[in-house]
Amino acid sequence: MNQPLMVTAAQKAGPKATIAIGALVVLVLVALALMSLLPESNSLQVSAYTLTLVGKILCYAIVALALDLVWGYAGLLSLGHGLFFALGGYAMGMYLMRESAGDGLPAFMTFLSWTELPWYWAGTQHFLWAMCLVVLAPGLLALVFGFFAFRSRIKGVYFSIMTQALTFAGMLLFFRNETGFGGNNGFTNFRSILGFNITSQGTRAVLFLLTVALLVGSLLLGWRLAQSKFGRVLTALRDAENRLMFCGYDPRGFKLFIWVLSAVLCGLAGALYVPQVGIINPSEMSPTNSIEAAVWVALGGRGTLIGPLLGAGLVNGMKSWFTVAFPEYWLFFLGALFIIVTLYLPKGVIGLIKKRGEQ
Numbered sequence: 001m002n003q004p005l006m007v008t009a010a011q012k013a014g015p016k017a018t019i020a021i022g023a024l025v026v027l028v029l030v031a032l033a034l035m036s037l038l039p040e041s042n043s044l045q046v047s048a049y050t051l052t053l054v055g056k057i058l059c060y061a062i063v064a065l066a067l068d069l070v071w072g073y074a075g076l077l078s079l080g081h082g083l084f085f086a087l088g089g090y091a092m093g094m095y096l097m098r099e100s101a102g103d104g105l106p107a108f109m110t111f112l113s114w115t116e117l118p119w120y121w122a123g124t125q126h127f128l129w130a131m132c133l134v135v136l137a138p139g140l141l142a143l144v145f146g147f148f149a150f151r152s153r154i155k156g157v158y159f160s161i162m163t164q165a166l167t168f169a170g171m172l173l174f175f176r177n178e179t180g181f182g183g184n185n186g187f188t189n190f191r192s193i194l195g196f197n198i199t200s201q202g203t204r205a206v207l208f209l210l211t212v213a214l215l216v217g218s219l220l221l222g223w224r225l226a227q228s229k230f231g232r233v234l235t236a237l238r239d240a241e242n243r244l245m246f247c248g249y250d251p252r253g254f255k256l257f258i259w260v261l262s263a264v265l266c267g268l269a270g271a272l273y274v275p276q277v278g279i280i281n282p283s284e285m286s287p288t289n290s291i292e293a294a295v296w297v298a299l300g301g302r303g304t305l306i307g308p309l310l311g312a313g314l315v316n317g318m319k320s321w322f323t324v325a326f327p328e329y330w331l332f333f334l335g336a337l338f339i340i341v342t343l344y345l346p347k348g349v350i351g352l353i354k355k356r357g358e359q
Helices: 003-035 048-073 081-101 107-111 127-151 157-175 201-227 229-239 241-246 251-277 287-300 306-325 327-344 348-358
Strands: none
Touching: 003 048, 003 201, 048 081, 048 201, 048 229, 048 251, 048 287, 048 306, 081 107, 081 127, 081 157, 081 251, 081 287, 127 157, 127 251, 157 287, 201 229, 201 251, 201 306, 229 241, 229 251, 241 251, 287 306, 287 327, 287 348, 306 327, 306 348
C-alpha cells in the first residue's frame, strides 16, 4: 500500500478509534462507581477517597472543556473561569447548608450572630431553585461582563487581564464575613442532599455517575458545535476576526454565546464538585486555579476537545502525587510544565500524538 492510501486509511480510522477509546473510558468510570458499592471486605471495592478524587478530576475536566470552547475555538484566553466554577459551587452549597440546618440558620451565621437570612438566600432550601442559581449566577455574570467587553472590542491580553481581575475581585468579596457566604471558611459539614446521606456509598456513586454524564454531554455538545457552521465561524473568528467582519459577520454575538455557555458548564461542574468534595470556599476563585485550567488546556491541546480532558487528568493526577510527596515544589513544577508546553508542545499532547501517527 502506498503512502497516500495509508494516510487516508488512518484518517478514516481515527474518529472510530477515538469513539471506541471514549466508550471504553466511560465504561471504566461506570465500573468504578459500581465497584464503590461493594462491601469493604471485597478486594475489588473502590474506596470513597478514590471515587472522590476521580470525581473531582472529572469536574475539573469539564472546566477544561469549557475553557477550550472559548480559548481553543474562539481565541479568548480566560484567566477567570475559576469564578464561574465557584459560583456554581456556592449555589449548590447554599442548598446543602439549608438542608443541613433544617428550619434554622446555617451554623456559620449562628456563630456570627446573624438573626435572619439575607434576601439572596431566599428559596435556596428548594433544590430546583438552587439548580436555577447554579446556571443563572455564572451565566448572568458572564452575560453582563461579556456584553460590555465584546461591545468594547476588548481582546487578547487585555481580555485575559480583565477576567483575572474579575475572579480576584470575586475572591476578595467572598472572603468577607458580612457577605453571608461563610468568609474564608466557606461552606462545609454537609449532611444530606435531597434527603439522602451525602457520605453514603450510594449517594457518592450517583453523584459520580452524574459527573460522568455531564462530562459526556458537554463533550457531545462541544463536538456538535465544533462540527457546525457556528464552530467554523468561531474558528475563523480566532484566526482572522477582521476578515470575518469584512464578510458581514458580527463576532460579538458568537463570542457572547460561547462565553456564556462556557460559564454555565463551569457552574454545573462546580455544583457537582461541592457535594463530592464536601467543601467550597473562596480559594476556588483564586487566580492560580484559573491559570492552572489554562495549563490543562495547553498541555492537552487546545481546540481539540479531547486534549483538555487529557490535560486535566494528567495535571491533577500529578498534583495529587506532588502535594503529598513534595508539596513545596508543586508550583515550581507547574510553572516549568507550562514553559515546556509553550516551547516544545505548542499543540499539546494531542498534537504530538497526531504528529507521531502521521510519521
